[in-house]
Amino acid sequence: MTKQEFLRELNRLLARVPVSERREMLYDYEEHIRSAIENGSTEVEAVTRLGNPKMIAKELLATAYVQQAETSTSIPNVLRAVLAVIGLGFFNIVIVLGPFCAVVGVLIALYAVAFSFIIAPIAALIGIIVGSAYLGVLSPLLAIFAMVTVEGVGWLLAVGAISLTRLFGQLCIRYLKLNLRVIEGGK
């Protein structure tokens, strides 16, 4: 591969990185190849020693995505960072995806419980109004009290779930950074 081919390929693989940042990334490789030639390498030799552009792009993207998720922590950003780090190798599927899925599962369960607590009293109320719900031995006053309690707990759980999600997002980023430390430098 020539220098031009290498840089063009890397540029294509980094298409999702903002232009100014991509230019900085490419500059490093351009300077490297130039210096290698000044030190007596041939162009093709210098490019070959750099390694596979795909591997290089993966590592640059993973770092860039983790950084982006850190500056603006949103679900799509964190998800993209997780996937990028997983993409660095099979090894990481177990180490990153395992704990990630476990916590996401717990969060989803929490949201489901909160949602049903919020929705159940409303459904019950509609049932009573329509006249189809059976209150059994409960007095209407007690039934309303129970409904209000369940509704309140539901909202509390929802608020809790949201702040847990936020906390999890931040922990996720810290964990991904730790992973990058160990897995960067592919061969």
Added chain:
Amino acid sequence: MNVQFKKGVLELCVLALTAKADRYGYELVHRLSETLEIAEGTVYPILRRLTKEGLFTTYLAESSEGPPRKYYHLTTKGEQYLADQVREWREFYTSVNQVIEEDASP
């Protein structure tokens, strides 16, 4: 050399190489590839990350041969981090060696 071994210590080596003098990219990578068998292109993502984390600052300086070069300078934060990493590495090295000496030598 084992790939997983290498990945773990590459960051430490990059930092160690800049401890005494500022270096430019090719110089760093070249020094590394003399002792460790690496894909040279994968050093730059590490340099970028460490720079973003504030362990390096970079500046451009003229070279005698032509266009300017990007130099990496270890910050105080970087020095601190390097010192911690070196200490951890030595502890690790000593413990592994101890196990090998006691149980693997004939």
